[in-house]
Amino acid sequence: MALELKDIHELVQLVEKAEVAEFHMEHEGTKITIKKAVGEVAVQPVAPVVQLPPPTAQNSTVTTQSPAPTQETKEVEDAGLHKIESPMVGTFYRSPSPDADPYVQEGNTVSVDSVVCIVEAMKLMNEIEAEVNGTIEKILVKNGELVEFGQPLFLVRTT
Amino acid sequence: MSKHLRNQLLRLLLEQQSPYISGEEISKQLGCSRAAIWKHVQELRNQGYEIEARSRNGYRLISKPDRIAPEEINFYLQTEVLGKEIRYYPAITSTQESAHQWALAGAKEGSLVIADQQTTGRGRLGTSWVSPAGTGIWMSLILRPNALLKFASHFTLLAAVSVFEAIQSLSSYPIHIKWPNDLLINKKKVCGILTELKGEQDRVDYMVIGIGLNVKQNDQLPSHATSLEEAAGKQYIRAQVIAQILQRIELCYMEYVKEGFAPIRKRWEAGAQSFFGREVQAKTWNGVIKGIAEGLNDDGALIIRSEGEKRIIYSADIQMT
Numbered sequence: 001m002a003l004e005l006k007d008i009h010e011l012v013q014l015v016e017k018a019e020v021a022e023f024h025m026e027h028e029g030t031k032i033t034i035k036k037a038v039g040e041v042a043v044q045p046v047a048p049v050v051q052l053p054p055p056t057a058q059n060s061t062v063t064t065q066s067p068a069p070t071q072e073t074k075e076v077e078d079a080g081l082h083k084i085e086s087p088m089v090g091t092f093y094r095s096p097s098p099d100a101d102p103y104v105q106e107g108n109t110v111s112v113d114s115v116v117c118i119v120e121a122m123k124l125m126n127e128i129e130a131e132v133n134g135t136i137e138k139i140l141v142k143n144g145e146l147v148e149f150g151q152p153l154f155l156v157r158t159t
Numbered sequence: 160m161s162k163h164l165r166n167q168l169l170r171l172l173l174e175q176q177s178p179y180i181s182g183e184e185i186s187k188q189l190g191c192s193r194a195a196i197w198k199h200v201q202e203l204r205n206q207g208y209e210i211e212a213r214s215r216n217g218y219r220l221i222s223k224p225d226r227i228a229p230e231e232i233n234f235y236l237q238t239e240v241l242g243k244e245i246r247y248y249p250a251i252t253s254t255q256e257s258a259h260q261w262a263l264a265g266a267k268e269g270s271l272v273i274a275d276q277q278t279t280g281r282g283r284l285g286t287s288w289v290s291p292a293g294t295g296i297w298m299s300l301i302l303r304p305n306a307l308l309k310f311a312s313h314f315t316l317l318a319a320v321s322v323f324e325a326i327q328s329l330s331s332y333p334i335h336i337k338w339p340n341d342l343l344i345n346k347k348k349v350c351g352i353l354t355e356l357k358g359e360q361d362r363v364d365y366m367v368i369g370i371g372l373n374v375k376q377n378d379q380l381p382s383h384a385t386s387l388e389e390a391a392g393k394q395y396i397r398a399q400v401i402a403q404i405l406q407r408i409e410l411c412y413m414e415y416v417k418e419g420f421a422p423i424r425k426r427w428e429a430g431a432q433s434f435f436g437r438e439v440q441a442k443t444w445n446g447v448i449k450g451i452a453e454g455l456n457d458d459g460a461l462i463i464r465s466e467g468e469k470r471i472i473y474s475a476d477i478q479m480t
Contacts, residue, residue, distance in 0.1 A: 087308040087361050089458060091444065091474035097285020098444070120474045122312040122339035122459050123283055124354040124366075144444030146473060149309050 082132045083152040090121035092147045094139070102143075104154075108136045116154055119147060134158040164189055165199045166230040172203075172210065172220040173234050181217035225293065227273055227397045235402035241269040241300065241412075242405040250276040250292065255355060255369045258299035262357070262365040266301045269409075273298040273401070280371060283353055283476075288371045291379050295386070296372040296401055300408065303365050304416075308358045309458075311366060313420045315340050315354045316427045316459045318368050321407035322350055323430045328403060332390050336430035338452070338461045338477055342372075346479070347385035349373050368408075374400065424455060434479070439463065441475035448472065449480075 011025075015034045022035045086092070094102040094117055104116050110130040119126045134156040141153050167189055171180060182193045189196075200210050200218060207224030223231075229245040236242055244267060251257055251274040258272040277290035277297045290297045302314070319340030326334055326342070326349075335343045342350035349372065356366035373386040374395050380386065387395055415423055428435070434452055441448040441463060450465030461472040 087358055088311065089309065089460075089473060090312070093284070093444070100285060120283075122315045122473065123352065124312045124315045124356060125283070126308065126311070126356050126358060128358075 080157060081137055082134065082156040082158050084116060084128065084130060084154040084156060086119050086147040086149060086151045086153055087128070088119060088121060088126060089149050090119040090124075090126070090147060092141045092143065092145050092153060093118040093120060094143045104136050104139075106136050106139055110134060110136060110156065128153070130154075130156060132156055132158045164191060164195075165202060168196065168199050169203060169208070169230055170234060172208075172218060173223075175220065179213065179216035179219045184217070225394075225397050227275060227296070227401060231398035232273075232401050235396075235399045236405065237402070238269070238405050238409045241409045242271045242402070243267075244270045246270075246272045248272075248274040250274060250278060252279045253277055253281055254297055254299040255281060255353065255367055258301055258367045258369075259355070259357075262301045262367060266365075268301065268303040270301045271298060271405070272301075281353070281369075282351055282371075288351060288353075289379050289381065289384075290371065291377050294373065294375040294377045294379075296370065296374060296397055296404075298370050298401065300368045300370070300405070301365055302368065302412070304363055304412075306363045308356075308361055308363060310420070311354075311356055311363055312339075312459050313415065313423065314366060314368065315352060316455075317411050317415055317423050318352045318354065318370065318408060320423055320426045320430060321411045322352070322370060322372065322404055324411075324426070325400065325403040325407040326350075326387065328407075329395070329400065330387070330391050334390075334430075335433045336427060337434055337479070338431065338455075338472075339459060344385050344387075344390040347383055349385050349387060349390070370404065372400070372404075420457070420459070424459070427459075428455070438480045440478045440480055441470075441472050442478065443472070443475045448475070452477075 012034060022033070024033050025031070096118065104110060104114070110116060111133050112129065112131055114130045115127045116130050116136070117128050119128060136154055137157045138155040139153075140155065141147055141151070147153065168185065171185055171188060182196055185196050186193050200212065204210055206226065209221040209223070211219045211221050228247050232242060232245060246257065246261065248257070254272040254274050254277060258266070261270060261272065274290070274297050276292035277288070280288035280290035280297055282288045304314070316339060319336050319342065323334060323336055323342055332344065334349070337343050340352040341348055351371045353369040354366055355369070357364045373380060373384060374388060374397055376386045376389040411423060435454060437452055439450065439452045441461070448463060448465050448470055450463040450470065453462040453464050456462055456471060461477070463470045463472055
């Protein structure tokens with residue numbers, strides 16, 4: 001079954017709602033890459049060329065559809081895990097300098113005001129605090145990676 | 160007579176219009192005895208002020224040291240909000256650290272920490288900033304903008320524009336902005352700006368804008384750095400430069416609140432003209448990106464065209480090749 005325009009449109013919407021920065025798939029020789037970038041969504045079918053959904057609708061929805069922190073907190077509390085999200089676009093650092101120890105490791109206990117990472121943009125250093133008491137269950141981003149607004153950085157098992 | 164009165168005496172001497180101001184006039188204006196004035200003239204002399212005293216005419220300020228204590232800055236300061244409260248230290252570890260502590264203890268918007276010397280001045284990601292005594296402006300400004308965190312990076316470009324325009328207003332030599340907020344003279348760094356912030360949910364609680372500006376040439380400056388005085392071949396009064404910087408930041412800040420990032424961005428681009436269209440290397444944590452510097456995006460991030468691809472840079476050390 002070949003992919004249709006509406007399938008791709010659905011995919012774009014799914015990816016947009018999902019907490020991922022990038023999505024790849026291959027289906028019967030059609031490769032699709034969907035990247036969430038700053039203020040834009042790029043849909044890049046590699047081959048064969050498929051009609052693109054109009055990009056304007058996506059542009060405006062990327063940031064606005066990012067779930068508000070409060071809703072997010074509520075959702076994950078149900079699952080027992082709290083997501084620490086990036087409050088801005090920038091570079092994720094696990095330590096204050098390249099040769100320093102990371103702020104936290106998986107399994108570490110954190111409290112509300114524990115610094116867990118830095119997000120940097122344009123030489124603005126934002127120390128992100130855990131904002132909950134708990135244990136770092138999973139670190140979701142690699143050192144030095146670009147993170148999006150609202151992107152989950154850590155999963156914390158709250159206590 | 161308190162320190163406050165000594166500062167008033169200094170102000171009278173700084174502002175004197177006629178060649179001399181009489182002891183009688185000073186004692187009338189400050190409401191103190193002429194003996195007390197004499198005592199404080201001696202203390203000002205001990206601080207490096209050269210004050211002539213003539214029994215018939217009164218007092219005259221001949222020269223003053225390049226001090227950056229609050230009373231000196233206040234003499235030049237014309238702001239409404241910024242620099243209204245100043246904590247001055249002859250020597251401190253880092254003005255950034257001190258400003259954070261003050262902000263956490265409730266410092267008001269516009270509060271300023273300044274030091275004549277920093278023993279462990281810091282730059283981005285653990286790098287150090289050389290801050291020998293008496294040679295530069297090492298200061299940290301506390302702002303509390305009612306801004307979303309996702310727009311906070313605009314302030315680092317705003318700070319660059321402000322310092323750029325402040326130096327321009329006092330000098331005539333070419334100065335350039337290098338993304339995101341270094342200032343260069345003759346391709347050498349003269350000013351670095353490091354901004355750190357504390358958020359509260361998705362908003363700014365406070366931000367500390369750290370500005371390091373090399374004013375006097377000194378042998379501790381790294382080879383890739385320069386100073387205002389080397390570029391200008393003249394001397395600067397640091398207190399005046401500080402007041403001018405605060406004034407420009409305040410104006411840019413008010414403009415930003417009213418009109419958003421667009422006008423700041425335009426002026427940033429004007430200051431960075433020599434930067435765009437050039438081949439640059441962006442050293443990021445995860446490798447080097449080479450390409451042509453094309454422009455800014457709406458966040459203030461750098462757009463580099465690299466091998467036909469548009470790369471958006473949020474964090475990097477930029478080298479012009």
